[in-house]
Amino acid sequence: xxxxxxxxxxxxxxxxxxxxxxxxxxxxxxxxxxxxxxxxxxxxxxxxxxxxxxxxxxxxxxxxxxxxxxxxxxxxxxxxxxxxxxxxxxxxxxxxxxxxxxxxxxxxxxxxxxxxxxxxxxxxxxxxxxxxxxxxxxxxxxxxxxxxxxxxxxxxxxxxxxxxxxxxxxxxxxxxxxxxxxxxxxxxxxxxxxxxxxxxxxxxxxxxxxxxxxxxxxxxxxxxxxxxxxxxxxxxxxxxxxxxxxxxxxxxxxxxxxxxxxxxxxxxxxxxxxx
Numbered sequence: 001x002x003x004x005x006x007x008x009x010x011x012x013x014x015x016x017x018x019x020x021x022x023x024x025x026x027x028x029x030x031x032x033x034x035x036x037x038x039x040x041x042x043x044x045x046x047x048x049x050x051x052x053x054x055x056x057x058x059x060x061x062x063x064x065x066x067x068x069x070x071x072x073x074x075x076x077x078x079x080x081x082x083x084x085x086x087x088x089x090x091x092x093x094x095x096x097x098x099x100x101x102x103x104x105x106x107x108x109x110x111x112x113x114x115x116x117x118x119x120x121x122x123x124x125x126x127x128x129x130x131x132x133x134x135x136x137x138x139x140x141x142x143x144x145x146x147x148x149x150x151x152x153x154x155x156x157x158x159x160x161x162x163x164x165x166x167x168x169x170x171x172x173x174x175x176x177x178x179x180x181x182x183x184x185x186x187x188x189x190x191x192x193x194x195x196x197x198x199x200x201x202x203x204x205x206x207x208x209x210x211x212x213x214x215x216x217x218x219x220x221x222x223x224x225x226x227x228x229x230x231x232x233x234x235x236x237x238x239x240x241x242x243x244x245x246x247x248x249x250x251x252x253x254x255x256x257x258x259x260x261x262x263x264x265x266x267x268x269x270x271x272x273x274x275x
Contacts, residue, residue, distance in 0.1 A: 056252035075234035142177035178247030189236030199226035
């Protein structure tokens with residue numbers, strides 16, 4: 001029977017590799033290890049293979065398509081709101097400068113702003129709901145390859161403080177799980193998203209507390225900045241949904257690896273068996 005040194009040296013020459021079998025431990029420890037003809041395996045260990053993948057969820061591409069369409073709608077409505085807020089800002093500035101003819105512009109602003117804001121909010125809510133469902137299903141496809149469960153992928157968006165960072169990490173994990181490098185612009189998307197939400201909330205608070213034209217103008221200015229940030233984040237969000245969905249489809253098309261295989265049972269004799 002070849003000793004462990006011979007086995008180790010033979011690994012560099014396929015023509016002299018010993019046959020599969022149980023041999024003295026190559027590290028000099030007590031007991032024997034399994035030699036499968038090409039590598040050593042400690043007793044009780046199993047060969048490293050990936051767990052069976054779940055069947056691909058056909059709803060993911062459909063959810064992704066609708067989410068992408070809604071993201072485009074959100075971007076379009078953000079652009080409309082920017083135009084309306086610029087109209088209102090200009091009208092208030094003219095009134096403060098003594099041009100009372102701009103009062104009519106303020107009336108136009110007051111009549112269309114609530115309608116567009118309502119449409120924008122409804123579109124954003126619908127997009128958020130579909131995004132969360134899409135992300136939960138995507139995380140289920142790569143369960144075990146991300147640091148958090150699919151439930152966390154969905155729920156982290158709604159938990160205070162946690163929502164500032166966990167969703168970004170979860171999206172990063174999905175990129176890695178599908179075998180793709182995390183895009184360099186991913187952090188930019190996340191910062192734009194956080195900044196837009198913060199500024200839009202500030203604008204809403206100023207508007208609700210405003211009691212003079214100057215404060216209303218400040219609220220409009222903050223709203224313009226917030227919507228610009230939101231508009232800038234939309235293309236990145238669209239690319240995220242498309243990229244991860246395509247990665248999942250490509251991963252599902254790959255052949256499944258064979259199930260995990262255990263090493264043969266070690267002989268009960270006190271000395272290793274010879275092959």
